[in-house]
Amino acid sequence: MFNVQLSFTNTTIFQFSSSFMAQHHLQLAATSSHGWLRATPSDAHSETSADKRWDSLAFNPVKTDYIYVMKSCKDGSFSNGGLRQYGNIEISPSAAVLNYGQGIIENLKAYKNKNGSIILFRVEENGLRMRVGADRMCMPAPTIEQFVEAVTSTVSANERWVPPSNKGFLHVQPLLMGNGPVLSLIPAPEFIFLIYVTPVRNYFEGGLKPINVVVENDIHRATLGGVGNIKAIGNYAGIMKAQAKAKANGFSDVLYLDSIHNRYLEEFSTANVFIVKDNTISTPVLGRTILPGITRKSIIEIAHRQGFKGISVV
Numbered sequence: 261m262f263n264v265q266l267s268f269t270n271t272t273i274f275q276f277s278s279s280f281m282a283q284h285h286l287q288l289a290a291t292s293s294h295g296w297l298r299a300t301p302s303d304a305h306s307e308t309s310a311d312k313r314w315d316s317l318a319f320n321p322v323k324t325d326y327i328y329v330m331k332s333c334k335d336g337s338f339s340n341g342g343l344r345q346y347g348n349i350e351i352s353p354s355a356a357v358l359n360y361g362q363g364i365i366e367n368l369k370a371y372k373n374k375n376g377s378i379i380l381f382r383v384e385e386n387g388l389r390m391r392v393g394a395d396r397m398c399m400p401a402p403t404i405e406q407f408v409e410a411v412t413s414t415v416s417a418n419e420r421w422v423p424p425s426n427k428g429f430l431h432v433q434p435l436l437m438g439n440g441p442v443l444s445l446i447p448a449p450e451f452i453f454l455i456y457v458t459p460v461r462n463y464f465e466g467g468l469k470p471i472n473v474v475v476e477n478d479i480h481r482a483t484l485g486g487v488g489n490i491k492a493i494g495n496y497a498g499i500m501k502a503q504a505k506a507k508a509n510g511f512s513d514v515l516y517l518d519s520i521h522n523r524y525l526e527e528f529s530t531a532n533v534f535i536v537k538d539n540t541i542s543t544p545v546l547g548r549t550i551l552p553g554i555t556r557k558s559i560i561e562i563a564h565r566q567g568f569k570g571i572s573v574v
Contacts, residue, residue: 314427317461326417328410328455336400338453341410343417349454356438356448361494363437364393368554370415370430370457372422378415378430383408385554386434393490394436398447401436410434414455421459428461437493471512473528476502480519481526482549489548496529503529518549532556545573 313322323346330341356362366386371379387407394401402410411432415422422430434455438448479502482488487495499514506514515533518524526544527533532553535542541563546552563571 313459314423317423317428317459319460319462320458321456322421322458322460324418324421324457324459326414328414328453330402330406330410330453332400332451332453338400338402338406341402341406341453343413346456349452351439352441354441354443356440356442357493359442360438360445361492362397362399362448363435363493364390364397364399365436365491365493366390366434367491368411368432370422370432372425372429374425378419378422380411380415380432382554382558383411385557386411389491389552389554390434390436393487393492396487396490397492399436399438399451402453407434410453410455414457418457421457423459428459430457431460432457435493472510473513473515474506474509474511475525476506476514476516477522478502479516480522481516481529483519484548486549489546489551491551499529526550527553534559541568541571543573 325346326343327346328341328343329349330338332338351358366389368380368383368386371381373379384404384407387402387404390407391401391404401407411434415430415432418430432455434453436451436453438450439452440448440450442448479499481499482495499516502514502516506512513528513531515528516526518526524544525533525535527550532543532551532555534556541559543556543560544550560571560573
């Protein structure tokens with residue numbers, strides 16, 4: 261095993277200071293006359309102060325204050341995005357995302373450190389991955405700069421929902437989907453970029469503790485030529501059966517095998533896999549069936565920078 265210290269020179273860790281928060285609150289108030297609504301404490305989930313809810317957090321959606329919405333233009337670019345009060349959105353029954361699954365997601369976390377600052381990690385990497393996925397799904401996507409600005413704006417607008425450092429984190433969920441109506445199997449004529457956030461506890465109930473997993477032999481997460489290497493929304497519905505079976509039998513997650521030989525490890529339901537044995541770290545090589553995880557990339561970079569020699573990408 262090895263010990264590392266998180267240290268990156270070519271990435272961005274966003275920290276929100278109190279002055280940044282105050283500035284964004286003023287901007288939110290100023291934009292209310294243009295259609296964006298200012299949420300009040302009474303709009304919060306169950307009309308209860310979020311400060312009293314940290315101990316009862318689960319990994320379930322909670323109604324927060326704001327979402328971010330931005331629509332595509334005819335030329336495929338995105339503009340005029342902004343914050344609006346949390347609520348449902350309208351979508352056509354014939355939308356491409358509903359009928360043909362033309363959509364992708366991202367997910368990242370906002371943490372509050374011990375001094376109260378809110379931290380986002382490598383947001384630009386999520387923006388880049390969304391653009392790669394969008395190209396595969398015949399969709400335009402926001403620029404990386406637009407993505408980062410949208411995420412930081414949404415998090416700062418919902419700052420009161422970021423749990424203390426030892427209570428959980430703010431789950432940030434960007435979505436890109438074809439909301440324009442289609443009947444034929446063609447790309448949607450219009451796309452919407454949306455971000456919502458929700459406070460959650462750790463994904464696994466035990467927190468940072470070992471978990472029990474099961475290797476799945478019948479259901480495969482991805483196949484060659486498919487979309488297993490991007491975050492297409494359809495990737496996750498297909499493994500719900502395996503996930504439900506595993507949890508019913510007392511396992512926390514499922515580890516999937518390759519679809520050709522049914523013997524080589526690929527990844528978990530929502531995470532990459534690393535194996536540590538005899539002081540060597542091994543992880544499956546990226547390909548057309550494995551998602552290029554940002555945590556995966558970070559672990560490899562950290563290990564190299566710490567002088568760890570036994571890194572095997574197999």
